[in-house]
Amino acid sequence: MSERLAKRTQTISPFYVMELLRRAKQLESEGRDIIHMEIGEPDFATPQTIIDAGIEHIQTGEIKYTPAAGLPELREKIAGFYRQRYGVAVAPERIFVTPGASGAFLLALGSSLNPGEELLMADPCYPCNSNFVKVFEGRTRAVPVGSSTRYQLTAELIRENWTEATKGALIASPSNPTGTIIDPAILNSAIQAVNQLGGCFYSDEIYHGLVYVKSAPTALVFSDDVFIINSFSKYFGMTGWRIGWLIVPDEFIEATERLAQNIFISTPTHSQYAALAAFDERTLDELEFRRAEFAARRDFLYDTLLRLGFDIPIKPEGAFYIYANCARFTDDSYQFALDFLEAEGVAITPGKDFGDYESNHYIRFAYTTSIDRMAVAMHRLERFINR
Numbered sequence: 510m511s512e513r514l515a516k517r518t519q520t521i522s523p524f525y526v527m528e529l530l531r532r533a534k535q536l537e538s539e540g541r542d543i544i545h546m547e548i549g550e551p552d553f554a555t556p557q558t559i560i561d562a563g564i565e566h567i568q569t570g571e572i573k574y575t576p577a578a579g580l581p582e583l584r585e586k587i588a589g590f591y592r593q594r595y596g597v598a599v600a601p602e603r604i605f606v607t608p609g610a611s612g613a614f615l616l617a618l619g620s621s622l623n624p625g626e627e628l629l630m631a632d633p634c635y636p637c638n639s640n641f642v643k644v645f646e647g648r649t650r651a652v653p654v655g656s657s658t659r660y661q662l663t664a665e666l667i668r669e670n671w672t673e674a675t676k677g678a679l680i681a682s683p684s685n686p687t688g689t690i691i692d693p694a695i696l697n698s699a700i701q702a703v704n705q706l707g708g709c710f711y712s713d714e715i716y717h718g719l720v721y722v723k724s725a726p727t728a729l730v731f732s733d734d735v736f737i738i739n740s741f742s743k744y745f746g747m748t749g750w751r752i753g754w755l756i757v758p759d760e761f762i763e764a765t766e767r768l769a770q771n772i773f774i775s776t777p778t779h780s781q782y783a784a785l786a787a788f789d790e791r792t793l794d795e796l797e798f799r800r801a802e803f804a805a806r807r808d809f810l811y812d813t814l815l816r817l818g819f820d821i822p823i824k825p826e827g828a829f830y831i832y833a834n835c836a837r838f839t840d841d842s843y844q845f846a847l848d849f850l851e852a853e854g855v856a857i858t859p860g861k862d863f864g865d866y867e868s869n870h871y872i873r874f875a876y877t878t879s880i881d882r883m884a885v886a887m888h889r890l891e892r893f894i895n896r
Contacts, residue, residue: 520643525859526547546875551748556787559747571778579607579776607776608752609753615641628648629667629671629678634681635863660687663695690827710732715738720826751776811831831873
């Protein structure tokens with residue numbers, strides 16, 4: 510290790526799927542037909558209404574800084590969205606428009622987490638979340654979870670794992686990689702447990718909207734004393750526009766604005782003007798059509814993987830992932846994913862990207878491609894496991 514490198518960089522874990530993606534792209538460049546089921550990115554284009562709004566603003570030439578917290582009219586739109594969809598009132602002053610959900614996490618943790626403090630999160634979970642904590646020289650306490658708790662933290666698990674160093678807990682619902690939704694009563698009890706322990710509660714809601722069985726409640730239904738992380742990337746189909754939002758408790762408003770001013774200056778202006786169209790009726794109609802398509806894809810992939818012998822204790826209720834147990838076929842899901850890519854040209858994500866708990870026995874399949882392409886991928890998978 511170079512003496513000039515910051516020590517914190519050694520604690521940042523790699524994103525293993527990126528190596529698979531690099532190899533998949535290389536194979537594509539060589540003429541191989543590769544089916545991508547590894548990256549969590551919708552295959553639909555950004556809705557045309559959003560594109561048109563972004564282009565219209567770009568053509569004005571006024572692509573200048575906005576207020577650090579975001580366009581006032583966009584913050585108002587987001588507040589209105591919460592009134593309409595969830596029936597909760599959020600003051601626009603609590604809403605910060607950020608460069609993606611990643612920017613929201615940086616502001617939330619930067620304004621609340623001190624060096625050495627711990628954040629509780631489920632194992633498995635999205636890997637970047639623990640790395641965000643490490644950037645601020647905090648620590649993560651990954652709590653093993655299974656199907657008995659729907660792969661979610663509970664108030665009991667939070668209390669059992671809370672220490673003097675614990676600052677708070679993070680719950681993602683719908684979750685990545687499992688696609689499960691936390692029961693409203695369990696979410697409420699988890700929030701109350703964290704508040705009683707004097708900590709901060711962080712709710713990762715970036716897959717809200719992509720729900721197929723029941724609604725996913727926002728944590729704001731149960732408390733205003735929470736951090737809400739959300740994004741225009743997944744449901745709204747704006748991944749490359751790099752725009753999300755953060756809702757903070759009242760006491761964090763001023764500190765969060767100072768951080769935003771210094772870290773980002775502002776979120777890309779054209780993306781903010783484009784996002785104003787995300788809540789238009791025409792846009793939402795299109796997004797609901799896409800949600801129904803994702804539900805059909807989920808059903809196809811779930812049924813096919815079960816037929817092939819994968820174990821999936823809980824049918825995913827949201828997001829666009831299936832986290833399948835592949836122990837029947839391998840005790841090294843990373844090597845399984847590498848070999849499958851080389852042999853059959855299908856890219857999937859190994860469980861080791863999402864934590865340590867039984868990760869060698871799990872694979873994440875993203876249903877972000879068409880049923881026709883997934884049918885080809887499943888034919889290749891059947892051939893691969895029957896060799």
